[in-house]
Amino acid sequence: MGGEGFQAVRAVFRGAIALDPCSNAHSIVHADVEYRLPEHDGLRGGWNFPTIYVNPPYGADRSRGTTIKDWLRRCARARKEHGSEVLALVPVATNTKHWKDYVFGVADAVCFLYDTRLRFLVDGKDGGKGAPMSCAMVYWGEQFSSFQETFSSHGAVVDLRDLQGKTIGASRAKEHSLFSSF
Numbered sequence: 001m002g003g004e005g006f007q008a009v010r011a012v013f014r015g016a017i018a019l020d021p022c023s024n025a026h027s028i029v030h031a032d033v034e035y036r037l038p039e040h041d042g043l044r045g046g047w048n049f050p051t052i053y054v055n056p057p058y059g060a061d062r063s064r065g066t067t068i069k070d071w072l073r074r075c076a077r078a079r080k081e082h083g084s085e086v087l088a089l090v091p092v093a094t095n096t097k098h099w100k101d102y103v104f105g106v107a108d109a110v111c112f113l114y115d116t117r118l119r120f121l122v123d124g125k126d127g128g129k130g131a132p133m134s135c136a137m138v139y140w141g142e143q144f145s146s147f148q149e150t151f152s153s154h155g156a157v158v159d160l161r162d163l164q165g166k167t168i169g170a171s172r173a174k175e176h177s178l179f180s181s182f
Contacts (some may be wrong), residue, residue, distance in 0.1 A: 069098035085141035
């Protein structure tokens with residue numbers, strides 16, 4: 001995600017990103033604390049920080065046995081255990097267990113980004129290729145109004161607070177029968 005996106009992240013966080021658990025040598029996040037592989041695995045480090053920006057690896061890390069589910073779980077846990085405000089840039093995969101377990105029913109808001117070919121930096125430079133999937137910014141925190149105001153120009157912001165504590169996607173059979181008449 002380029003500089004304009006980080007202006008939005010910083011705006012929601014009132015200027016300061018305390019932790020980037022997924023950093024790298026070319027990061028433009030410039031968080032106060034950055035965890036970088038291989039020296040520091042962001043999933044194993046502490047997340048007791050007021051503001052956390054997470055752009056996790058989208059694929060499975062076979063050597064560590066982790067997936068994006070582990071990152072989303074950690075985001076939700078930081079909010080619950082430490083009261084952290086967390087923003088995570090993730091692929092849109094609303095049908096997955098990790099979205100059902102750690103986004104819907106847990107997060108406070110999501111912005112489905114309008115730019116469906118979001119371009120990422122590679123080694124600190126524009127890689128030229130867009131993401132092969134749609135992306136969203138997920139928010140866990142108390143500043144919904146700030147998130148909505150800031151990200152509404154970047155995509156469709158959805159308030160998820162009414163879903164908190166509810167089980168999402170409990171029965172595929174029930175879901176199938178609901179739509180079978182269409």
